[in-house]
Amino acid sequence: MAAKEPLKYLRTEIVQESHSKDKGECGTESSCCDLDRFVAGVQGFKNRFYERYPEHMQKLVTEGQRPVALMIACSDSRVDPALLLNVAPGDLFVVRNVANLVPPYRPSQGPDGVGAALEYAVHHLEVPHIIVLGHAQCGGIKALLNMATGSGFPSDFIGEWVSMAMDACWQYVPNKDGEGMRQVSLERLKDYSYLVERAAIQGSLANLLTYPWVKEAVEAGRLFLQGWWFDLESGDLWVTSGDNTQFLPVTD
Ligand SMILES: [Zn+2]
Numbered sequence: 106m107a108a109k110e111p112l113k114y115l116r117t118e119i120v121q122e123s124h125s126k127d128k129g130e131c132g133t134e135s136s137c138c139d140l141d142r143f144v145a146g147v148q149g150f151k152n153r154f155y156e157r158y159p160e161h162m163q164k165l166v167t168e169g170q171r172p173v174a175l176m177i178a179c180s181d182s183r184v185d186p187a188l189l190l191n192v193a194p195g196d197l198f199v200v201r202n203v204a205n206l207v208p209p210y211r212p213s214q215g216p217d218g219v220g221a222a223l224e225y226a227v228h229h230l231e232v233p234h235i236i237v238l239g240h241a242q243c244g245g246i247k248a249l250l251n252m253a254t255g256s257g258f259p260s261d262f263i264g265e266w267v268s269m270a271m272d273a274c275w276q277y278v279p280n281k282d283g284e285g286m287r288q289v290s291l292e293r294l295k296d297y298s299y300l301v302e303r304a305a306i307q308g309s310l311a312n313l314l315t316y317p318w319v320k321e322a323v324e325a326g327r328l329f330l331q332g333w334w335f336d337l338e339s340g341d342l343w344v345t346s347g348d349n350t351q352f353l354p355v356t357d
Pocket residue numbers: 179180181203204205240242243244245246
């Protein structure tokens with residue numbers, strides 16, 4: 106298989122794996138519609154995990170989950186936490202939303218999906234790690250910058266949601282130029298959106314500490330927070346320093 110077609114190879118492998126035992130009418134990617142391919146993916150998942158690791162899967166049923174981390178990730182289809190981390194079922198508790206944002210603690214302001222996932226992960230699952238995973242080319246951050254510069258599009262939900270990251274943008278994006286004099290304009294930041302993507306991660310980490318039980322667990326040494334920024338162009342991962350002031354590369 107040519108190296109230039111790894112994705113096609115992967116998809117075809119899954120489809121062939123799922124159909125090889127029965128009808129055999131669907132051996133190539135092109136003969137399947139997308140939903141067929143998704144169902145074939147579930148079949149491949151079943152073959153991989155339920156047939157090869159039955160004890161692990163049974164343990165997840167009888168003993169429940171014990172994930173190593175809660176990951177707060179973007180909804181972006183290009184940055185799937187389970188694919189990226191190559192984890193097995195039970196390893197990762199995940200909440201995803203546009204731009205991987207964590208709202209500040211606000212228990213009395215109506216239903217809150219992030220708060221509910223956080224509470225379950227920290228209180229009930231007692232995860233030892235929370236990772237906020239952001240990424241390059243984030244559409245949510247682009248929407249934030251477009252909205253803030255007056256070039257956004259009307260929206261029912263997106264604008265209000267991503268505006269949550271505006272404070273983090275001001276707080277964590279370096280706001281001086283090389284001579285330490287002028288503020289960097291939001292318009293100019295559009296060309297350096299990775300700075301805002303990283304700032305949003307830092308803001309989410311800061312907001313996590315507004316949840317009293319998260320703060321308590323962190324201070325007790327039972328819970329560790331980290332921000333990750335995935336470079337979609339190079340495939341490299343950057344992580345926050347211990348004091349949440351900068352990102353450092355960890356892959357090569
Ligand atoms: Zn994104």
